[in-house]
Amino acid sequence: MRSTSISTSVTMWWRTCVVLVCVTAVLADEEWWQVNTAQGPVRGQKHPSGHLYAFYNIPYATAPKGADKFKPPLPPQVRTEPFDAVNQYVVCPQNDDMASYMPGINVTKSEDCLIANIFVPDTDEKNLPVLVIVHGGAFTLGFGDAMRGTQLMKTKDFIMVTFNYRVGIHGFLCLGTEDVPGNAGMKDQVALLHWVKDNIASFGGNPNDVTLGGHSAGSVSVDLLLLSKATKGLFHRVIPESGANLAAFGMQRDPLEVAKSHAKTLQFTNVEDISALEQFYKTASMELLTENSFLFRPDSTFLFGPCVERDTEGAFLTESPLTILKDGNFDKLPMLYGFANMEGLFRINLFEDWKDKMNNNFTEFLPADLKFESAEAREEVIKMIKDFYFDGQPVSNNNVLGYVDYFSDVLFAYSTLWSAKLQVEAGNDQVYLYEYSFVDENDPVVPHTDVRGADHVAQTAAVMDGEDESLESPEFKNMRKIIREIWHNFIKTGVPVPAGSSLPAWPPARADRSPHMQLLEKPELHGVLLEDRTRLWDDIYQKYYLDSVPPSATNNSAGHRDLLCFNLLTLTIVVYLSKCILTTH
Secondary structure, three states: OHHHHHHHHHHHHHHHHHHHHHHHHHHHHHHEEEEEEOOEEEEEEEOOOOOEEEEEEEEOOEOOOHHHOOOOOEOOOOOOOOEEOOOOOEEOOOOOOHHHHOOOOOOEEOOOOOEEEEEEEOOOOOOEEEEEEEOOOOOOOOOHHHOOOOOHHHHOOOEEEEEOOOOHHHHHOOOOOOOOOOOHHHHHHHHHHHHHHHHHHHHOEEEEEEEEEEEOHHHHHHHHHOOOHHHOOOOOEEEEEOOOOOOHHHOOOOHHHHHHHHHHHOOOOOOOOHHHHHHHHHHOOHHHHOOOOOOOOOOOOOOOOOOOOOOOOOOOOOOOHHHHHHHOOOOOOOEEEEEEOOHHHHHHHHHHHHHHHHHHOHHHHOOOOEOOOOHHHHHHHHHHHHHHHHOOOOOOHHHHHHHHHHHHHHHHHHHHHHHHHHHHHOOOOOEEEEEEOOOOOOOOEOOOOOOEOOOOOHHHHHHOOOOOHHHOOHHHHHHHHHHHHHHHHHHHHOOOOOOOOOOOOOOOOOOOOOOEEEEOOOOEEEOOOOHHHHHHHHHHHHHHEOOOOOOOOOOOHHHHHHHHHHHHHHHHHHHHHHHHHHHHO
């Protein structure tokens, strides 16, 4: 009897173990999801939020290294074994100021950094819309996983893609030579869009329903990608947030001169020899090329950024954005386009230092995309600016709001409004213009005032995940709900407020930059956006705009060989003709 009881207990124990192993195996299978891509299988994990799977660090291209580091990206490597797509926090080479840009995250800087992160809702639905996000960071900092949108994805009806691209000198040195043609960072972005086109269906996405969004420099990128012939058919609507293709920092005015001047600061002096200049940059260490973040320049640029390239095979952009916008030779796509009402708070930490410098030499603070034929013309414009923003008084604590408005306009707002006008004039009747103006009691007041304003890319911060949203004010929680609904509507339908919505009707803008939606807890439709400020800059830029140009013809090694051959040929002809003359006589 005892023996039978033991036998029964063992049998039950064994069956229980088998069941537990089976349950564990099922849970493990649910934790991981394997997807086959063109480069081989990848395995993503269930995200802690519970409503999506996350695939991190998937190589979408191969970054050239060493002396080839400024060339366009190469295809990604093909794998046979499954790739565990877990987060390694890999970032492209950049200045250590990134630590303040993304506090609390330990990252690995590497040239081998062209990776994508795919967030897929836990759903059986297929053919989902896709949102691709281009990160910001002044074209000099940042990485794809710096912001996440898992809360926006709670609707479980679209896929989100974030990614790295080369930044700073690695991404935007532009010499116009074969090895350093320029726009490596923009070509990385194009490569990512091709990867999405080829692979997103495997994750359940629709490659023919892609929205491209970005903030700050990422917004400028989106606006430039819209104009490039290299991206035709790769996306279908855009959300540029606080940054435009006509921004002073959006394009290098003279990329060869930029490369020369910066090389001098790195103690390289033979800058007129382009072959030597190219060799200097190609052999410079990562540490040397990233020692400066370029974030604190007063001329509204960050030195290195996108450029107009020479018209060669594989070029990203061979005409200036202004030329393309005026010609209208680009796809007219739905745009959700705008900025925060106090973007200039981006420069508020420099106010105490800059106010005196602006009073001593305001010329340094004019945007780099202005050019004057005379000192008199420049001084006339400076007077117009001082009268408008500072009531003709010295920059001081008493007019700090003028300081904020000035940098709002020269960095972000005016270029957006100018570009929006040209879009509409070129035939785009789907430009939805907004100003994000929400503030609450947790927002700091502007120094020396009792006024609060929405800081640079405040709308992006409202759309994307917060650090702990449960601790936020009820007003901000409600604002998040509204703006996420608007962004979700646009991703799904191409309009921010579709028919039947409880939100106010939102018609597209006309060429006069009206109407626009003021994004508050209760959004309000208004007329012309920043009419007086825009009129001032229209007058200035109409007279003094400095357009972007490609790097001039260079004396690279191939050019030296051509010149040598030409000289030898000329000498041969001269000798031959001399002999003929002597023979004749």
